[in-house]
Amino acid sequence: MRPATVPATGAAGAPAGAPVVLESPPEPVLAGPTEREWSAAVAAVLAQPRDAALLLICHVNPDGDALGSMLGFGQGLCRLGFTRVVCTFPGPPEVPEPFAALPGLELLVPEAQAPAEPALVLCFDAASESRLGGLRDRLDRSPSIVLDHHASNTRFGGVHLVDPTAAATSVVAEHLLARLGVPLDRDIAECLYVALATDTGSFKFDMTTPAVHELAARLLATGLAPAEIARRVFDTRPFGAVRLYGEALGRAQLDPTAAGGLGLVWTYATQADLARHGQRPYVLEGLIDAIRPAAEADVSCVIKQTGPAEWAVSLRSKGGVDVSRVAVALGGGGHRLAAGFTGRGTADEVAAAVRAQLATP
Numbered sequence: 001m002r003p004a005t006v007p008a009t010g011a012a013g014a015p016a017g018a019p020v021v022l023e024s025p026p027e028p029v030l031a032g033p034t035e036r037e038w039s040a041a042v043a044a045v046l047a048q049p050r051d052a053a054l055l056l057i058c059h060v061n062p063d064g065d066a067l068g069s070m071l072g073f074g075q076g077l078c079r080l081g082f083t084r085v086v087c088t089f090p091g092p093p094e095v096p097e098p099f100a101a102l103p104g105l106e107l108l109v110p111e112a113q114a115p116a117e118p119a120l121v122l123c124f125d126a127a128s129e130s131r132l133g134g135l136r137d138r139l140d141r142s143p144s145i146v147l148d149h150h151a152s153n154t155r156f157g158g159v160h161l162v163d164p165t166a167a168a169t170s171v172v173a174e175h176l177l178a179r180l181g182v183p184l185d186r187d188i189a190e191c192l193y194v195a196l197a198t199d200t201g202s203f204k205f206d207m208t209t210p211a212v213h214e215l216a217a218r219l220l221a222t223g224l225a226p227a228e229i230a231r232r233v234f235d236t237r238p239f240g241a242v243r244l245y246g247e248a249l250g251r252a253q254l255d256p257t258a259a260g261g262l263g264l265v266w267t268y269a270t271q272a273d274l275a276r277h278g279q280r281p282y283v284l285e286g287l288i289d290a291i292r293p294a295a296e297a298d299v300s301c302v303i304k305q306t307g308p309a310e311w312a313v314s315l316r317s318k319g320g321v322d323v324s325r326v327a328v329a330l331g332g333g334g335h336r337l338a339a340g341f342t343g344r345g346t347a348d349e350v351a352a353a354v355r356a357q358l359a360t361p
Contacts, residue, residue: 032163033172040159041145042179044120048082052119055138056087056107059124059131061312063285064099064233066125068195069147069173071104073122075191076182078107088114090133096282098233102194103187117141121157125169127333128154147172149199152324152333164335167207170195171215189222194233201289202234206319206337234286241283244273245290248302253351256296259358262320263297266354268347270305281306288314299323301354303347311343311350326357 033041048054056074058066070087077085086109093110095102111134121142127150129136138144139157146157149172151164161172170192177188184192196216200208203216220226248269258264269284281304288302298320304312313330315323317337324339330353332341343350 032165033161037159037161038176038179041161041176044143044145044159045077045080045180048119050081051083053084053086053115054082054120054122055115055118055142056085056122056124057114057126057132057135057138058087058089059126060090060133061281062089062096063125064198065168065170065195067095067099067102068191068193068198069169070122070124071102071107072170072188072191072195073124073147073173073177074107075104075188076177076180079182079185079188080180084115086114086118088135090135094280094282096280096285098236098282099194101232103190111135114138120144122147123157124148124173125150127152129156147176150333151335152328152339167205167209167212168196168199170199171212174215184218184222186222186224189219190224190229193219193224193226194229197229198233202230207335237283237286238279240277240279244269244277244279244283245287247273248287249290252291252294254294254296255355258297258355259299259321262299263294264299264301264355264358265291265294265297266301266303266351267291268303268305268311268351270347271307285314288316292316292318299358301351303343303350305347306342309344309346311347313341313343313350313354315339315341315354321358326354329357329360330354 054077056070058070074085074087085107087107088109088111090111118138121138121144123144123146125148126132127148144157145159145161147169148162149164149166149169153162161176163172166172174192200212248267252265252267254265256263274281284304288300292300298318300316302314306312315327317323322336324334324336327334327339327341330341332339334340
């Protein structure tokens with residue numbers, strides 16, 4: 001990939017002078033899996049002995065879709081009789097509190113305990129190998145199936161089950177489970193429902209099609225309690241996080257001229273903010289929903305510090321801007337209305353890079 005830099009501007013939140021790294025965008029995925037790819041995935045799973053080591057992985061800092069798809073599918077493999085199913089993700093083995101009650105967490109192990117050469121690797125919700133950290137080497141050592149729904153997927157791994165028309169990776173996971181003959185039970189369904197609900201913004205985003213509601217209905221029919229799940233996943237956060245949100249909202253900035261006059265609203269949160277309020281990074285995932293309602297901006301952006309000069313950047317659009325184009329240009333990926341990338345430099349430099357991409361035709 002081609003690295004580039006954005007000059008430092010001396011903003012708050014990270015050392016001045018550090019570059020924002022940009023990379024050449026991958027070619028977008030335009031079509032969903034072929035019948036040949038579905039058949040290859042089914043064959044790859046069913047060809048494994050029931051005592052084979054099957055490793056399921058998802059991206060760093062997993063969200064509801066990554067965890068829910070992986071854990072739901074892992075339980076499905078157990079229903080098929082597989083006895084060595086292991087789930088993991090890169091980085092500290094900390095499950096965000098909203099997902100701490102998901103069924104299947106007993107399958108989760110720290111990255112260091114994952115089998116080095118599994119018989120088969122199944123990867124969930126990662127658009128590129130860069131999102132897999134130290135786990136990416138497993139894809140070189142073992143046969144693999146990649147389940148994803150990002151149009152920016154780089155087609156890494158072996159068999160590709162990548163459907164950019166799917167509202168969530170859980171849609172792809174449920175389809176493969178059905179082809180494997182795994183019936184939905186309550187535990188599998190809860191994982192897939194949480195995944196579906198989180199990636200559709202609690203069924204508010206444009207990807208919420210009739211097919212999404214039909215899948216949600218089938219999942220709920222297993223006996224789920226949607227109100228309880230909604231409270232746990234969307235409507236509960238520590239008071240410290242509420243205070244932190246107040247600070248971040250207080251520093252929010254509005255640029256009504258950005259994106260050709262459609263407008264940009266953005267804010268940031270640092271590691272010092274988290275430490276001051278005694279919070280874990282996952283609490284920042286909902287921050288973008290607090291600034292999205294700004295009427296003067298089509299695009300919202302939250303810049304979350306993950307290291308001395310590194311930031312996880314979330315982008316959302318109300319429909320006027322394709323934020324996946326912005327994210328891909330800055331080394332990330334996603335969807336037209338929801339995307340993200342890793343920025344390097346200061347918060348102001350990262351915001352300037354976003355603003356520059358929004359100005360690009």
